[in-house]
Amino acid sequence: MDDQRFYDLVHLFLSKQLNDQEQAELSAILKADAERALIFQELTSAKKIVVPASELEKRFQQIVDSPLHPEETIETPVVAIKKHGYLKYAAVLLIFLLAAGLIYRYYGSSKADSYAVFMETKNGERKEITLPDGTHIWLNGGSKLAYKHSFGKEDRDIRLEGEAFFDVAHNKSLPMYVEAKNMTIKVVGTSFNVRSYPDEANTETCLVDGIIELYVNKNLKHGEPIHVVPGEKIKIQAQEAEAETAKEEVAVVQPEKLKIQKSQFLKKDPSIQPSEIAWKDNTLAFDAEPLAVIISKLEKWYNIPIVLKNKALAENLVSGSFKDTDIETVLFWIKESGLNLNYTINNNQITIY
Amino acid sequence: MNPIPYEIDWQKEIGKINDHRDANAFKLLFHHFYTDLLSFSTAISNHQEASEDIIAELMLKIWQQPEKLLGVKNLKTYLFISTRNLTLNYLEKNKVRDNYILSNPEITQQDYNPEDQLVSKEIIQKINQAIEQLPPKTKMAFTLVKDNDCSYAEAADIMEISIKTVDRHLQIALAKIRDFLNR
Numbered sequence: 001m002d003d004q005r006f007y008d009l010v011h012l013f014l015s016k017q018l019n020d021q022e023q024a025e026l027s028a029i030l031k032a033d034a035e036r037a038l039i040f041q042e043l044t045s046a047k048k049i050v051v052p053a054s055e056l057e058k059r060f061q062q063i064v065d066s067p068l069h070p071e072e073t074i075e076t077p078v079v080a081i082k083k084h085g086y087l088k089y090a091a092v093l094l095i096f097l098l099a100a101g102l103i104y105r106y107y108g109s110s111k112a113d114s115y116a117v118f119m120e121t122k123n124g125e126r127k128e129i130t131l132p133d134g135t136h137i138w139l140n141g142g143s144k145l146a147y148k149h150s151f152g153k154e155d156r157d158i159r160l161e162g163e164a165f166f167d168v169a170h171n172k173s174l175p176m177y178v179e180a181k182n183m184t185i186k187v188v189g190t191s192f193n194v195r196s197y198p199d200e201a202n203t204e205t206c207l208v209d210g211i212i213e214l215y216v217n218k219n220l221k222h223g224e225p226i227h228v229v230p231g232e233k234i235k236i237q238a239q240e241a242e243a244e245t246a247k248e249e250v251a252v253v254q255p256e257k258l259k260i261q262k263s264q265f266l267k268k269d270p271s272i273q274p275s276e277i278a279w280k281d282n283t284l285a286f287d288a289e290p291l292a293v294i295i296s297k298l299e300k301w302y303n304i305p306i307v308l309k310n311k312a313l314a315e316n317l318v319s320g321s322f323k324d325t326d327i328e329t330v331l332f333w334i335k336e337s338g339l340n341l342n343y344t345i346n347n348n349q350i351t352i353y
Numbered sequence: 354m355n356p357i358p359y360e361i362d363w364q365k366e367i368g369k370i371n372d373h374r375d376a377n378a379f380k381l382l383f384h385h386f387y388t389d390l391l392s393f394s395t396a397i398s399n400h401q402e403a404s405e406d407i408i409a410e411l412m413l414k415i416w417q418q419p420e421k422l423l424g425v426k427n428l429k430t431y432l433f434i435s436t437r438n439l440t441l442n443y444l445e446k447n448k449v450r451d452n453y454i455l456s457n458p459e460i461t462q463q464d465y466n467p468e469d470q471l472v473s474k475e476i477i478q479k480i481n482q483a484i485e486q487l488p489p490k491t492k493m494a495f496t497l498v499k500d501n502d503c504s505y506a507e508a509a510d511i512m513e514i515s516i517k518t519v520d521r522h523l524q525i526a527l528a529k530i531r532d533f534l535n536r
Contacts, residue, residue, distance in 0.1 A: 003531065003535075007527045007528070007531050010527060011523055011524060011527050014498050014499060014523055015498075015505060015520060015523065016504065016505075035476065038473055038476055038477070039476065039480065039534070042476070042477055042480045042481075043480065043499070043527070043530065044499065045499075046499060046500045046501070046502060047392075047499075047500055048388045048389065048391075048392040048500055049388060049391050049392045049395060049401065050388070051387070051388055051391070056384070056387060056388075059387070059405075059409065060380060060383050060384075060387075062409070063383070063409065063412050063413050063416050064376055064379070064416060066413055066416075066417070114385060116502060117502075149502075
């Protein structure tokens with residue numbers, strides 16, 4: 001592997017211009033070469049001077065408690081520095097240099113409480129991401145994901161809006177918390193899918209492997225978590241939404257009035273890919289889902305607004321599985337399956353009537 | 354539901370500081386920017402103690418004269434430009450040649466952690482040395498993009514240079530680090 005190419009890829013990474021192909025190329029290099037992986041980490045991860053929280057608080061208080069000197073502060077932004085002699089200063093510089101490496105070796109961040117790294121997909125777009133701790137994430141269309149600079153070091157907190165499949169790197173001492181609409185999931189190492197779009201009434205969590213604890217309403221301190229085992233799907237439904245064929249009702253939580261349902265999503269035949277997680281293999285699949293839900297999925301998959309004129313169709317259940325299929329073909333098959341619908345496509349909008 | 358906080362509305366927070374000296378709003382600002390600005394200033398000054406004074410002064414100004422920030426559209430850029438200017442003024446005042454000593458690799462090549470012979474530590478040390486020895490502007494651009502999560506556009510605004518020049522600095526930085534590592 002050409003050294004220059006590696007540095008070119010680092011350059012592209014820093015400039016945030018890495019495309020999917022280059023991302024894959026870079027990932028392959030980092031996997032194959034531990035030394036380059038280390039160099040990459042050092043050249044791309046933020047390093048800042050670490051000020052202990054107590055010291056930071058002290059400096060904050062000093063400023064808040066300072067007496068007001070309007071004239072001084074308005075006119076000149078004078079810097080209060082100690083006057084060192086030149087040699088003295090050089091000595092300080094030298095000492096600093098010796099210490100600099102040590103100071104800069106701390107990375108990550110004092111901004112432990114703020115989300116700082118953001119990933120986003122547009123409608124119609126899907127991305128595969130590897131996080132600093134080795135966790136692998138597939139991000140479906142129209143989704144946003146955020147984590148902190150301290151991710152993988154001090155915490156593993158993630159916020160999600162939209163849909164993502166998580167293959168979480170195992171780390172018992174640093175659990176991952178995934179916060180989504182009206183819930184937080186605690187995991188140690190496992191794989192699961194979360195669908196939680198702001199414009200959809202339901203939040204769905206499907207566990208493929210491992211164990212997760214699901215806290216409704218992000219209530220980590222009070223309230224018991226729901227323990228989820230592989231094959232289970234937890235659906236959190238906002239109360240005002242249309243009721244659906246409930247399998248087993250688990251609880252109704254105040255005050256947001258959420259209805260929580262548990263069901264099985266894995267098929268008896270393991271060769272059949274469940275529709276909930278087929279998307280990460282570029283397959284659009286529905287398993288007896290209401291047309292209204294399918295329309296929301298189609299909009300995000302094909303990045304085109306769809307208007308349902310005939311509301312009577314909304315609750316009709318549709319099944320199907322599509323790979324590399326254009327939207328017209330999907331609509332054609334839905335119609336073929338026996339649903340009495342017609343549609344027009346124009347002005348970058350689809351109307352179903 | 355909680356939307357992802359893509360950005361804190363700083364105009365709103367500045368408004369709170371200005372209207373009723375809201376210490377919580379100022380605390381948010383202080384905690385959000387303090388270490389970023391201190392690290393950035395120190396990268397320019399090579400003198401953490403002096404940079405601590407510089408950032409304290411800047412924060413004091415914000416707390417005591419928030420009205421000056423009312424019209425600021427991009428707080429991050431504003432604070433980084435202020436920090437850059439204050440730090441350069443400090444260097445000018447103290448007539449410090451910014452790459453004095455730094456240009457002399459022998460001095461920095463000392464091993465400050467001699468008992469540790471691990472290869473990975475050596476690489477990390479070498480990278481840190483290489484970054485330390487970058488030319489001032491190149492180092493500034495590299496620091497902004499790498500450590501302060503600045504986009505090229507933000508770094509260009511802060512340094513008052515073109516985006517293309519930022520890219521060029523990054524290219525120079527990586528070439529120099531690569532040379533240093535392969536030496």
